[in-house]
Amino acid sequence: MTDRDLEGWTLAFDLDGTLVETHVDLVGTLNRMLVQKGLPEVPMEGASALIGGGARALLQHGFEQAGAPVEAARDPALFDAFIADYIDHIADHSRPFDGVVETLERLKERGAILVVATNKRTDLSERLLTKIDLVRHFAAVVGPDKVSARKPSGAHLKEAVAMAGGDPSKAVMIGDAAPDTEAARDAGMPCVVVTYGYTPIPPEDLGGDVLIDSFEDLEEAVDGLLSDFYVMRALSKA
Known part of the structure; x- marks a missing residue:
């Protein structure tokens, strides 16, 4: 006993x-958002340390890595799209x-x-x-x-x-x-x-x-x- x-x-x-x-699914969603905006994907491991900062920090990291305006990463519609995509793929990996x-x-x-x-x-x-x-x-x-x-x-x-x-x-x-x-x-x-x-x-x-x-x-x-x-x-x- x-x-x-x-x-x-x-x-x-x-x-x-x-x-x-969880980083594979979170960064996977980030990369799908970047591709939709015509931006390059980020390396899987390179973004994993930012997971604790939430979706907004991940999006900002992705736009910074691509040399795109960071302001675009703060678009509420993009954030909503990120969450919707993540929900669909939340436990893929x-x-x-x-x-x-x-x-x-x-x-x-x-x-x-x-x-x-x-x-x-x-x-x-x-x-x-x-x-x-x-x-x-x-x-x-x-x-x-x-x-x-x-x-x-x-x-x-x-x-x-x-x-x-x-x-x-x-x-x-x-x-x-x-x-x-x-x-x-x-x-x-x-x-x-x-x-x-x-x-x-x-x-x-x-x-x-x-x-x-x-x-x-x-x-x-x-x-x-x-x-x-x-x-x-x-x-x-x-």
């Missing part, structure tokens, strides 16, 4: 670049990173509440997670449209944890980029940073509490953070 030693704790996860490898499914299952068995706290729109996040059969693991999926302020504001994490039925004072953030670490710091939460995600900043420079190279290392990282938490609490009462 599994020891439910994580009861009372909530783990908040970023989506793109942390739980799911997107898959959970290695170890995600098994690790989430073990964390739930140990009593943890799991929540997604992402800057991706909630409807898009839920659609993606449903398509790849991950949504069942989470008590809530919380995009920026469901909270008072998006990451890097700590309000996003606190409100997401509360929506999942958790206590923000007993939560850990797991992410891959600056919005995640900054939001965790703002919310007073420890943060685990995955090194395989989408960030233009080296993972070791993001300011997280623990770095992991594989999602399969998450349990050990969380256990270490919680051990430190209980030690510090005991010392404060001594």
